Amino acid sequence: xxxxxxxxxxxxxxxxxxxxxxxxxxxxxxxxxxxxxxxxxxxxxxxxxxxxxxxxxxxxxxxxxxxxxxxxxxxxxxxxxxxxxxxxxxxxxxxxxxxxxxxxxxxxxxxxxxxxxxxxxxxxxxxxxxxxxxxxxxxxxxxxxxxxxxxxxxxxxxxxxx
Amino acid sequence: xxxxxxxxxxxxxxxxxxxxxxxxxxxxxxxxxxxxxxxxxxxxxxxxxxxxxxxxxxxxxxxxxxxxxxxxxxxxxxxxxxxxxxxxxxxxxxxxxxxxxxxxxxxxxxxxxxxxxxxxxxxxxxxxxxxxxxxxxxxxxxxxxxxxxxxxxxxxxxxxxxxxxxxxxxxxxxxxxxxxxxxxxxxxxxxxxxxxxxxxxxxxxxxxxxxxxxxxxxxxxxxxxxxxxxxxxxxxxxxxxxxxxxxxxxxxxxxxxxxxxxxxxxxxxxxxxxxxxxxxxxxxxxxxxxxxxxxxxxxxxxxxxxxxxxxxxxxxxxxxxxxxxxxxxxxxxxxxxxxxxxxxxxxxxxxxxxxxxxxxxxxxxxxxxxxxxxxxxxxxxxxxxxxxxxxxxxxxxxxxxxxxxxxxxxxxxxxxxxxxxxxxxxxxxxxxxxxxxxxxxxxxxxxxxxxxxxxxxxxxxxxxxxxxxxxxxxxxxxxxxxxxxxxxxxxxxxxxxxxxxxxxxxxxxxxxxxxxxxxxxxxxxxxxxxxxxxxxxxxxxxxxxxxxxxxxxxxxxxxxxxxxxxxxxxxxxxxxxxxxxxxxx
Numbered sequence: 032x033x034x035x036x037x038x039x040x041x042x043x044x045x046x047x048x049x050x051x052x053x054x055x056x057x058x059x060x061x062x063x064x065x066x067x068x069x070x071x072x073x074x075x076x077x078x079x080x081x082x083x084x085x086x087x088x089x090x091x092x093x094x095x096x097x098x099x100x101x102x103x104x105x106x107x108x109x110x111x112x113x114x115x116x117x118x119x120x121x122x123x124x125x126x127x128x129x130x131x132x133x134x135x136x137x138x139x140x141x142x143x144x145x146x147x148x149x150x151x152x153x154x155x156x157x158x159x160x161x162x163x164x165x166x167x168x169x170x171x172x173x174x175x176x177x178x179x180x181x182x183x184x185x186x187x188x189x190x191x192x193x
Numbered sequence: 194x195x196x197x198x199x200x201x202x203x204x205x206x207x208x209x210x211x212x213x214x215x216x217x218x219x220x221x222x223x224x225x226x227x228x229x230x231x232x233x234x235x236x237x238x239x240x241x242x243x244x245x246x247x248x249x250x251x252x253x254x255x256x257x258x259x260x261x262x263x264x265x266x267x268x269x270x271x272x273x274x275x276x277x278x279x280x281x282x283x284x285x286x287x288x289x290x291x292x293x294x295x296x297x298x299x300x301x302x303x304x305x306x307x308x309x310x311x312x313x314x315x316x317x318x319x320x321x322x323x324x325x326x327x328x329x330x331x332x333x334x335x336x337x338x339x340x341x342x343x344x345x346x347x348x349x350x351x352x353x354x355x356x357x358x359x360x361x362x363x364x365x366x367x368x369x370x371x372x373x374x375x376x377x378x379x380x381x382x383x384x385x386x387x388x389x390x391x392x393x394x395x396x397x398x399x400x401x402x403x404x405x406x407x408x409x410x411x412x413x414x415x416x417x418x419x420x421x422x423x424x425x426x427x428x429x430x431x432x433x434x435x436x437x438x439x440x441x442x443x444x445x446x447x448x449x450x451x452x453x454x455x456x457x458x459x460x461x462x463x464x465x466x467x468x469x470x471x472x473x474x475x476x477x478x479x480x481x482x483x484x485x486x487x488x489x490x491x492x493x494x495x496x497x498x499x500x501x502x503x504x505x506x507x508x509x510x511x512x513x514x515x516x517x518x519x520x521x522x523x524x525x526x527x528x529x530x531x532x533x534x535x536x537x538x539x540x541x542x543x544x545x546x547x548x549x550x551x552x553x554x555x556x557x558x559x560x561x562x563x564x565x566x567x568x569x570x571x572x573x574x575x576x577x578x579x580x581x582x583x584x585x586x587x588x589x590x591x592x593x594x595x596x597x598x599x600x601x602x603x604x605x606x607x608x609x610x611x612x613x614x615x616x617x618x619x620x621x622x623x624x625x626x627x628x629x630x631x632x633x634x635x636x637x638x639x640x641x642x643x644x645x646x647x648x649x650x651x652x653x654x655x656x657x658x659x660x661x662x663x664x665x666x667x668x669x670x671x672x673x674x675x676x677x678x679x680x681x682x683x684x685x686x687x688x689x690x691x692x693x694x695x696x697x698x699x700x701x702x703x704x705x706x707x708x709x710x711x712x713x714x715x716x717x718x719x720x721x722x723x724x725x726x727x728x729x730x731x732x733x734x735x736x737x738x739x740x741x742x743x744x745x746x747x748x749x750x751x752x753x754x755x756x757x758x759x760x761x762x763x764x765x766x767x768x769x770x771x772x773x774x775x776x777x778x
Contacts, residue, residue: 099501
């Protein structure tokens with residue numbers, strides 16, 4: 032327990048699609064003092080199961096504890112870690128950005144570069160983009176000079192390639 | 194034709210199917226249907242003075258035998274009063290079932306009268322919980338609850354039942370089996386053969402192996418297997434507080450209890466061993482002291498049914514996930530007995546050089562009282578305790594030889610636990626002699642349960658160590674807060690009168706020569722509880738001790754320091770032959 036090699040890990044958790052399961056999972060994570068960056072949950076192809084994608088920060092020992100503690104929950108059916116390079120991860124970003132007529136063209140160019148959609152408004156637009164974390168971070172960098180007035184991101188969802 | 198039953202009747206029928214014959218609880222608006230159905234059933238319903246008492250009784254009942262304790266409370270305050278009891282059971286892995294009433298299902302979330310989010314409040318302190326939303330789910334839920342409570346690493350399970358569900362009717366069918374896909378405990382219980390083989394090889398090669406055994410040995414009923422394993426391979430055994438009784442302390446291989454108030458030679462053995470074999474123990478901070486310096490000379494094996502305990506606080510070299518009983522059986526077959534002759538000589542010397550002692554003084558000494566109770570009961574009683582100095586003295590000075598004979602709140606450290614736990618234990622084992630070793634601070638947190646004990650004419654005996662204070666707090670204030678006694682002095686109370694007010698026998702003992710007679714008298718009374726109020730030395734401390742944050746082998750209040758400071762009494766063990774040289778065995 033001497034050196035802390037803190038890294039981000041992506042954990043997938045298949046849980047019973049019951050009410051209260053999210054509270055059990057998030058309650059356990061906070062009670063054990065684990066640091067989570069994001070947690071997403073949705074139904075799966077099997078509608079009795081929900082899939083949680085949890086991004087955790089911590090060293091290998093912390094990660095192992097997160098997995099084992101979550102596995103103790105009766106409603107957790109299966110849990111595993113996704114290994115770098117073996118999965119695709121995406122996040123959805125919505126940002127309201129200031130854009131008067133003069134800047135509208137510039138903004139469209141930025142959006143195009145990142146494959147983002149723009150929904151028109153009067154003096155601001157909503158930029159909608161999906162991508163992995165770093166590409167969305169890159170987009171945000173370029174949007175910032177325009178003036179971001181509101182921002183929402185979903186956190187990571189991920190799926191194994193094979 | 195399947196019978197149509199109300200939810201309340203289904204609860205009762207399901208409890209009967211699970212073999213429940215006694216429940217502890219308090220009725221109220223939202224669980225009245227259940228109590229009404231129980232009233233018409235053969236189940237013995239024990240009305241408690243307080244719901245917390247009910248939860249500890251269920252817990253004591255469960256710890257005293259291998260059955261599941263059940264407690265009942267109504268919604269809101271009834272349910273919240275169970276929190277401490279469920280947390281106590283959760284920390285010590287005790288299988289109990291709590292069934293709470295809840296407001297009508299369509300009123301949930303409305304701040305209805307006596308409404309609380311019981312499932313939400315209990316979530317962190319139970320193994321699993323249910324809110325029953327459809328009467329058709331009720332029987333299956335109860336079946337699952339018992340299964341989850343008792344298998345794998347046991348623990349408390351809560352079932353919250355809205356009152357309208359209790360009144361609704363459905364066909365009753367109790368399932369034969371359960372299938373919970375997320376509950377993977379079965380795969381863990383047998384133990385992994387490769388892990389067991391690796392551990393067996395490490396043990397066979399060890400020169401200074403030491404078994405460090407915990408509550409898991411008691412829970413899995415593995416005391417016999419542990420004893421066989423230790424004796425066959427001549428491996429000494431130190432136990433945790435919850436592990437007391439898992440290995441007979443009369444056995445020469447017993448090194449006694451380790452930890453914050455463990456024996457010097459137990460902690461020193463841990464520091465000196467080259468292979469520490471943790472069995473159903475979890476490297477609790479009260480055991481390890483400063484973790485970085487815990488048992489540093491040793492490789493470590495960790496046998497536990499709960500995989501999340503492995504590597505949690507101490508990194509182990511040989512993890513073995515499995516039920517300790519199964520694993521010990523397999524290990525007994527595989528291990529080639531290591532040569533521990535020199536190691537046993539070394540331990541034997543440590544035991545002689547660093548015995549557990551206390552100074553003789555004129556007034557009543559709690560250590561002496563507990564030794565006398567140990568002698569009078571021949572170590573065959575069931576002990577329960579509160580939490581504090583008296584708990585540690587009980588652990589140190591009673592001689593535990595049988596599993597399930599020490600019933601104490603180890604993990605949560607719940608003051609007030611002793612009396613209700615004793616009541617539960619006496620219900621579980623009516624023919625056993627049950628002693629609650631308690632302190633005046635702890636006892637007063639649940640003393641109202643004297644009413645429950647008296648009403649049920651339980652012959653429990655309460656040895657109340659009265660020093661008019663929260664003694665362990667006072668000890669720490671003396672050690673670490675320059676003797677500023679902030680709120681550690683308790684108002685004097687006449688406990689004899691208190692006992693008598695409830696219909697119990699009260700005896701006050703003020704001198705050493707009255708102790709044996711009082712114990713003998715208490716043991717003769719078999720139709721009601723007896724409370725003996727021992728007016729003990731106020732400034733007596735629990736020694737030895739590992740100061741918080743210190744390594745467990747650096748103790749204070751040691752034999753050396755006490756020896757230089759005046760007279761020292763006989764060592765704790767009364768049976769002199771037990772102090773015989775380990776190497777001779």
